[in-house]
Amino acid sequence: MLLPNWVTDYKKTELSGDLIAGVIVAVVLVPQSMAYGLLAGLPPQVALYSSVLPLLLYAIFGSSKTLAVGPVGLMSLMTGATLIELNITNIEDMVSTAHTLALLVGLILLLMRVARVGAIINFLSHPVISGFVSASALIIALSQIKHILGLDIPRGLPAYESAYLIISQLFQSNLATAIIGLGSLFLLWAFKSPLFTFLKKHTSNEALIQFISKSGPLAAVVVSTLAVYYMGLNTHENVAIIGSIPPGLPSFILPNLEYSLLKELLPSAFLIALIGYLESVSIGKSMASQKRQKIDSNKELIGLGTANIASAISGGYPVAGGFGRSMVNFSAGANSPLASIITAGLVALTLIILTPLFFFLPKAALGAIIVLAVIPLIDAYTLKHAWSYDRTDAFSMLVTFFTVLIIDVESGIIAGIIMSIGLYLFRSSQPHVAIVGQVGNTEHYRNIDRHKVKTDEHILAMRIDENLYFANTNFLEDTVMTHVADNSALDHVVLICNSISYIDTSALESLDDIHYRLEKAGIKLHLAEIKGPVMDKLKQTEFIEKLGAENIYLSTHQAMQALKK
């Protein structure tokens, strides 16, 4: 059997780091998985099943050494939304549809590898991603308030309606539940911040700091479960609990492959795959660069694809690399995917022997775990930054954010992509054009609006700061013609092409047209500073023949010298 590189190259010194990280991640993963299952509207065991086999597959096929795969917030939210959209409410159908969804996600990721279209995620701009993630985090946090306060709010409502219902029913909260929920929030916060600072001050054992400070979820789960159990809060006070989880490992399943279901799930599966891949690659890259390692995007597609298929056939739902968990893994000292294999083993052990312990686990505690996990994802910094640097980016971000909040996750991401691309095209369709003149007696030519330069009324030297392509050909024609109409003494137009890396067929026709129209007006067109690759393509064209090779100059200065009277 062909073993992955990390197995053959494994060093003994790496073992302790992997062991510690593996255990810590398991401690984080078990409660977080169940919480994310709750978010997707699925029973807790589905989420736990997603945390065993997928981890092993990713360890074999993935390229990141420290990415911690499993259920994640965004994909759980999107899975839940898909199930609601398809109007599936029967719990068995929900679970079986979730398996099918994971299978589709896995197949789409593998297909993206085969078709070499992984680069498609490049078309999601950072502000769009940030707007999308922020709004999703807000929706996720909002969706957990009902669990934390013990309110009865239906699933699948738009964010503003949920918020309205929560506020209007605030005083109908279940007191015992609210105490558990808010208490858990406090406990989680205390572990995360004051305890972390305290530990930092008193010990330099990094693994110990990581272990204790990341045990917040475990502590919340243990404390709240004990409270419910000993006080009988589930029966006396109606505190919602997880209830019985079937013990043991998942059995293999063949997901439902009905054609009509596959067709209905396809668009959602595509977006879930895209988001999962995007999230995993971003996290993986950010960790890899800190250790001077490299992420292979193609291997990532295979790693995540097989992990999702593994999830589908072992009773799970869509998985990806999780941000918080991967950070825990990384900072607890994981050196190789062995850490993930250890995590998977511990989750499996939990399934075999510990599930009865979760019977009295209150949903309020899980809700609190989710809220604390997603709040750092709400990203006001990028908005502020984009707002001051580039309003159009801030605008795309806000459109994405509000579309996710008001309509839904899928519409939001589609609106964001369309906005980004549309604004980019719009901008490049109206490029910056500078009229340049000579700086003193140097060979330098600069924008007449920015520098004190000399110009010649017989020569118009114009620099176009953009590739020439179909969307700006009309702009180019209009700009040249307007300058020509404004200047009756003009004999020569010099287009400076040092910013032009590409001229498409439409723009070539436009240049030909401009040449023809200038000629009719008794004006000669010249080109200067054409880049090598552009000239290579132009050489073979009729346009260059018509223009005359003698009208093409290496530098603006040469052109100006030659054309001076």
Place this chain on the structure above:
Amino acid sequence: MLLPNWVTDYKKTELSGDLIAGVIVAVVLVPQSMAYGLLAGLPPQVALYSSVLPLLLYAIFGSSKTLAVGPVGLMSLMTGATLIELNITNIEDMVSTAHTLALLVGLILLLMRVARVGAIINFLSHPVISGFVSASALIIALSQIKHILGLDIPRGLPAYESAYLIISQLFQSNLATAIIGLGSLFLLWAFKSPLFTFLKKHTSNEALIQFISKSGPLAAVVVSTLAVYYMGLNTHENVAIIGSIPPGLPSFILPNLEYSLLKELLPSAFLIALIGYLESVSIGKSMASQKRQKIDSNKELIGLGTANIASAISGGYPVAGGFGRSMVNFSAGANSPLASIITAGLVALTLIILTPLFFFLPKAALGAIIVLAVIPLIDAYTLKHAWSYDRTDAFSMLVTFFTVLIIDVESGIIAGIIMSIGLYLFRSSQPHVAIVGQVGNTEHYRNIDRHKVKTDEHILAMRIDENLYFANTNFLEDTVMTHVADNSALDHVVLICNSISYIDTSALESLDDIHYRLEKAGIKLHLAEIKGPVMDKLKQTEFIEKLGAENIYLSTHQAMQALKK
């Protein structure tokens, strides 16, 4: 009343040109209109009604002095396709739906003016337009063969099915019809080519040449009508004729404004408006530049918008500026929109007194008129040109062409737009990057792969030939990091930014990230030749603070001098 400029500035000397052009265009327009009506599946009077009031409105509000508005081939084809798509077969419903469509087209054009989004047509690249027009022309020509040969082929079939049916039924042609059809084709060709050459040789009277050589359609109509009438071909030989046209001018109509109909028509109306506007502006611009006049795209929207609304309320269907007709108008010496007003008057006169004469007009002659009008639109030159210059453009053109042929006109144009934009984005997501070195002892730095240059192993000078934006941030990071990994002696990376006109928020974050990662590796990042507008935006950012203003150089040479050991 506020009169258009051309009225207040009118010179007497312009009158004769307008008069002659107005008459010639009317002679061309009457048979052509009826033929286009046939193409749309509408009765001939609908097309004639579209050739009266719309011309007057365009004369008042349009900006081109010589654009000849009226029914055109592409819009007739699209109108016909829309009616078939909506499954409207009853002739009265077809006519009333065509009015509503014209109204929507007019309103959309006016809305485009209000929203200032006329520039949207810039996103149609020349190859896509050419592919679209060529395929449409082929479909139009194909659709007329049944009229020319007297075959019974249903409307609305895909092109390949129509072609198959025509070939398989070729020997069931109606002989008398075929003789009229093919005879008309020959007559039209003879007027267009040999007669034109003959006249050119024997007279220098341009107006006379235009008048006679453009009278082909009139001649075909007169000869074929007389033949049918005297030989009774309609009854004895079953030759299809136009039949009775209600005499008189159209009465005013309020188009059907039912919400469900409007909603169904909207997508088609949008595309028809776009194509009509595009066609009119292209023709208008090409004529205006020959006379050093200017087309105001905004006024065009108003001119065409009001013309279409006028068509809707006077019993017509969507109109635009026609290529052939406008060329006739222009070369026959039209000086002002008065020519169009004269044309409109003559069409009105035709409606009042001449309609009985069209009773015996065979449809075969009209089919021949259409075929000769659209064949020049099939554009193999652009394909050949694009193929040798830029394969991706040729590919977009072919996709558009075949989608129009195999699926339909609307899908074709949408596929073309998506292809053009997608390929453009894909290209700019993998920009050209050059590693540069010093040319001799000059201040010039050129691509090491193209020129013999000196480099320094401690300094990597890299020129990126593209704006930096979300789609190429990953490429940028990977490229820089790969070069860094390949060169262990490296101390400095200089990014040469003279081709960068724009850095978006995503790319700014990437630069920040690259800076951070290089710093960790003990390598310093520098920027050179940043353009004014880009620097203006960068100045206020944290990135520049972190980078240090001293690491930004005006020229590559300055950077290299400063960094040399």
